[in-house]
Amino acid sequence: MIQIGIRLDEEIGRIHPHIYGHFVEHLGGVVYDGIWVGEDSDIPNIKGFRQELVEKLKEIQPAVIRWPGGCFAETYDWRDGIGPREQRPVTVNWWYMNDGKIESNQVGSHEFVEFCRLVSAEPYFAVNATTTTVLEARNWIEYCNMEQGMTTLALKREKNGSPEPFNVKYWGLGNENWGGGGCMTPEDYCHIYRKYAIISKSVGPELQFIACGPYEGIPEWTEKFWAKYKEMYTVGRIAPMYGYSLHYYVTNTGAMGSELEYTGPQWYEMMRVGLDIEPFLQSQYAMLQAALPAHPVGLVVDEWGVWHQLYGKHPQPGKYLYEQAGTMREAVLAALTLNIFNRHCDKVVMANVAQLVNCIHSLFLAKGSACVATTSYYVFDMYKVHQNAASLQTEVEGKHITYTIEGESYEIPAISCSASVKDDVLAVTLANLSVEDDQDVLIHLYAGQYTGTGTMHVLSSPSPKDGNSFEEPYKVTPVEQAIAPAGSELTVTVPKASVVLLKLNCYSHKPV
Incomplete structure (x- = not known):
């Protein structure tokens, strides 16, 4: 994970x-x-x-x-x-x-x-x-x-x-x-x-x-x-x-x-x-x-x-x-x-x-x-x-992808991430760089906690080669679902070759 x-x-x-x-x-x-x-x-x-x-x-x-x-x-x-x-x-x-x-x-x-x-x-x-x-x-x-x-x-x-x-x-x-x-x-x-x-x-x-x-x-x-x-x-x-x-x-x-x-x-x-x-x-x-x-x-x-x-x-x-x-x-x-x-x-x-x-x-x-x-x-x-919004420090640990092309081997991270906070709303954006595997992601929130429910917006398609065209203008659009984080941890599954937005209410432990 x-x-x-x-x-x-x-x-x-x-x-x-x-x-x-x-x-x-x-x-x-x-x-x-x-x-x-x-x-x-x-x-x-x-x-x-x-x-x-x-x-x-x-x-x-x-x-x-x-x-x-x-x-x-x-x-x-x-x-x-x-x-x-x-x-x-x-x-x-x-x-x-x-x-x-x-x-x-x-x-x-x-x-x-x-x-x-x-x-x-x-x-x-x-x-x-x-x-x-x-x-x-x-x-x-x-x-x-x-x-x-x-x-x-x-x-x-x-x-x-x-x-x-x-x-x-x-x-x-x-x-x-x-x-x-x-x-x-x-x-x-x-x-x-x-x-x-x-x-x-x-x-x-x-x-x-x-x-x-x-x-x-x-x-x-x-x-x-x-x-x-x-x-x-x-x-x-x-x-x-x-x-x-x-x-x-x-x-x-x-x-x-x-x-x-x-x-x-x-x-x-x-x-x-x-x-x-x-x-x-x-x-x-x-x-x-x-x-x-x-x-x-x-x-x-x-x-x-x-x-x-x-x-x-x-x-x-x-x-x-x-x-x-x-x-x-x-x-x-x-x-x-x-x-x-x-x-x-x-x-x-x-x-x-x-x-x-x-x-x-x-x-x-x-x-x-x-x-x-x-x-x-x-x-x-x-x-x-x-x-x-205020951009927050993020640390990503876990899976990397190794591949070989034209005789050279390379390694890239499986997940790209950024996070920001504005008016006690935390926004986390994730890109799954893997074209083959879904990724289970555990998100720890430090110096604060999640409150209430949130939403998860997913842009994905059965094939990574899918896109929108004049014939199918809405073939790929985001899908939204509710999520319920608890305390300071949240686990989500990010589909392969997808982009995800998490919008979560939170509060900070920082002294005012």
Whole structure:
């Protein structure tokens, strides 16, 4: 039996709601036929946005949404997306070389901010730091945020239908500048970041700038970036920074099978690579702290998820670039990732799963009038209880899984766990990484006791390859049951390849 100890007297920190963020890029079917169908569409919509998606997304409390890219951001001109839609230019999308699609610019700053308001999320804008000027980036911030009537750009925003400022707080200065964002060296990018941040900060003291960090394959980027960044100390000027961006994809190039066809070892290989995000976060944060001991900066994992790069054209529905089916494998991977973010909420201040709809690790599939919530959507629905709660120390002891793939042997834990407490409600989220066995789990509560009854929510299916599709939109959904813990111990059975949420009333023995 697996034993988990949860300590009510050892809090890691507050779980920032922005850890449960999302990503909308002008890529494939994310925007057009994804979130946007147009105001004249026969598909039910709210101000042009797909009504069913808006309503379902709002239910899971999406705290923040990143836009317009991704790689798309590094050739985006914000002026193309303002003014009367019928007069906006048609341009070449950054992804044109992959799918031949052009950009209509029907969704620009005004529309995206409206989408965020409809779902009660904060907007996070990614700024073009490669093919535009520092002044144009600063002007975009002024256009969005300056008070009504104060400047010519504020008047222009009013003329375009938005007298009140957008108050966009989060600005990412560049995207993947080590790759599609200009193939820069960390020193080159650091020089650009410093310029953008120091010039743009005059538009508003509330602005929070996010710098481009590495993806998992080039961790050394960080050391070189911070060495260059610290040169500013000699002149006494520090370019402001709220967060440092990391990208982490569990990239399937074949060793993990395909989306729907894989062996047990291939399942476990995906879980192992997903678990490796934890030491990546820890090492990156250690470098960040060493470089800036007096200036707290958080980690922003603004792209993460499973990416079946060789298999992303599966006919479910198989229409858009990098579209892929979502099964219980993606759901379990999402759950273990969110557990890691919860346990490192003292380091991670934001995370954005890639992407919202019709692309990579989607929460939705949309086509025509149909809109389907994937298995990963239900993980976010179950985990929303953690937002703004206090993350608790957890200790997991017991079974590990050993497997061999491509001649190498590996070991992973059977259970991933995180726990939080808010208003005397304890939330425990569990992911069973075993594709073969149910797990009996004994949960000890230290420095407190369970009170009354609780609920157990289980997301599982007879086959781990099951998911939701246009033909079977509700094939995999959570099932709820009552449970009755006693004292300070609770035993539950977690089905194979499943995600579980336990919601339990409790009280602490800690002195008030």
